[in-house]
Amino acid sequence: MKPPGHQYVKTARKRTASSSRWLERQLNDPYVRRAKAEGYRSRAAYKLLELDERFALLKGARRVIDLGIAPGGWSQVVRKLVPGAAVVGIDLLPVDPIDGVTILEMDFLSDAAPARLIEALGGAADLVLSDMAANTVGHPQTDHLRTMALVEAAAQFAGEVLRPGGAFVAKVLAGGADHGLVAELKRMFASVKHAKPPASRKGSSEWYVIAQGFKDQNERR
Secondary structure (H helix, E strand, O other): OOOOOOOOOOOOOOOOHHHHHHHHHHHHOHHHHHHHHOOOOOOOOHHHHHHHHHHHOOOOOOOOEEOOOOOOHEEEEEEOOOOOEEEOOOOOOOOHHHEEEEOOOOOOOOHHHHHHHHHHHHOOOOEEOOOOOOOOOHHHHHHHHHHHHHHHHHHHHHHHHEEEEEEEEEEOOOOOOOHHHHHHHHHHHEEEEEEEOOOOOOOOOEEEEEEEEEEEHHHOO
């Protein structure tokens, strides 16, 4: 039974049934409505807000990298909670400008991307955020492998750019990060946990891995 005030969407001539269901879900999503009211570009902003509330990710953050920045909700959160932070984002998709954020329109997996990000940031990062996910093909195992390849690349990059004590957050799929990646993250960070923020849709397979307390080389021995 639909709640009072639920908005229904009829299938138009050029709209498929699946796109109608997506539109209906958007219209009735409280996070979507809240994002519009509060000026965030996407409901995903609340995932970072909820993760920050639990893990204090942005406390003391002065340099932040946002991998997979489009459409920009996470960087908006960083700028709102830490107005003085330097933020650099990267995405294949074009992203409208955000005050105080440097945006690179390029493939994070390209050979040139890490150096461009580091140059734009101007120093070691306090926090590396990754909301990247590979385009799904409908085959769960393939989708998982493609997304985990992005997570592993992001984790490797975090290991190159983070200052000691820094943090890394990345989107993974159901089941969390692979055992090998978790082991590597535990070698690199003092704390590694998984979390599913309330803003993640109940039917979504996404989780986030949160690694905090980046160790210097001597601590990893």
